[in-house]
Amino acid sequence: IVHRDLKSANCLVNKHWVVKICDFGLSRIMTESPVNDSSSAGTPEWMAPELIRNEPFTEKCDIFSLGVIMWELCTLTRPWEGVPPERVVYAVANEGSRLELPEGPLGRLIADCWAEPQDRPSCDEILSRLLDCEYALC
Secondary structure (H helix, E strand, O other): EEOOOOHHEEEOOOOOOOOEEOOOOOOEOOOOOOOOOOOOOHHHHHHHHHHOOOOOOHHHHHHHHHHHHHHHHOOOOOOOOOOOOOHHHHHHHOOOOOOOOOOHHHHHHHHHHHHHHHOOOOHHHHHHHHHHHHHHOO
8 A cells, every 4th residue: 555645644653652554545555566646645745756746656655755754753843844835845846855864874764765766765674774773772
């Protein structure tokens, strides 16, 4: 499943710190090849460039959005705060603009999540790299 509107507001956390994803209204079932859906989907501040440009997409568009969520958790700031959504759309899709990265291994992971779709890490790789960060803190 490709969510297409993954953002912090769609991540519910219970009292045991278990995260559940909600709002699957824009989601699509993935097939072997990229999906082409001309419907506008997502929230600009979290959207992958390929979704903004209505290009074919894969599950990697959600990896881009996960990078924005990790950025929020690292900076404790709302992405693109004070920037009008239409400006965010243009900057991300046409200028290649990205949020300022935090330093360290999390910043590098976020940058990789914002790479071209084919170069974005898999969920397994993200989990492994996050565990490496956790072990480094212990």
